[in-house]
Amino acid sequence: MSTLEIDVGDLRAQSVECTATELIVTLRDGRRIATPLAWYPRLAQATPAQRANYDIMPMGIHWPDIDEDLSIASMLQGKSARSKF
Numbered sequence: 001m002s003t004l005e006i007d008v009g010d011l012r013a014q015s016v017e018c019t020a021t022e023l024i025v026t027l028r029d030g031r032r033i034a035t036p037l038a039w040y041p042r043l044a045q046a047t048p049a050q051r052a053n054y055d056i057m058p059m060g061i062h063w064p065d066i067d068e069d070l071s072i073a074s075m076l077q078g079k080s081a082r083s084k085f
Contacts, residue, residue: 010027010028010029011027011059011072011073011076012027012028012056012058012059012072013025013026013027013028013056013060013061013072014026014027014028014056016054016056016061018037018043018048018051018052019037020037021036021037021038022034022035022036022037023035023036023037023039023040023043023070023075025061025072025075027072033072033075033076035075035078035080036080039080039081040068040070040080040081041081042063042066042067042068042081043063043066043068046063046065046066046068049065050063050065050066051063053065057069059071059072059073060072060073060074068081
């Protein structure tokens with residue numbers, strides 16, 4: 001079975017938290033994904049207020065103040081904002 005065939009379950013975010021060094025997303029099914037904040041330069045350079053202003057979308061998160069969109073799938077795959085397809 002390839003990784004593309006694995007059922008990853010419910011990828012909808014429930015909550016989002018940014019620490020000084022990490023982006024932490026809690027999914028509706030209870031899983032938590034933590035990635036280095038440095039992977040996302042716009043988020044890393046944003047103010048705490050800008051980071052706190054986000055919208056949970058069906059498959060990811062949108063930060064309107066900094067025009068940043070991240071998919072939960074890309075976080076699970078370990079892709080940074082600088083990663084190529």
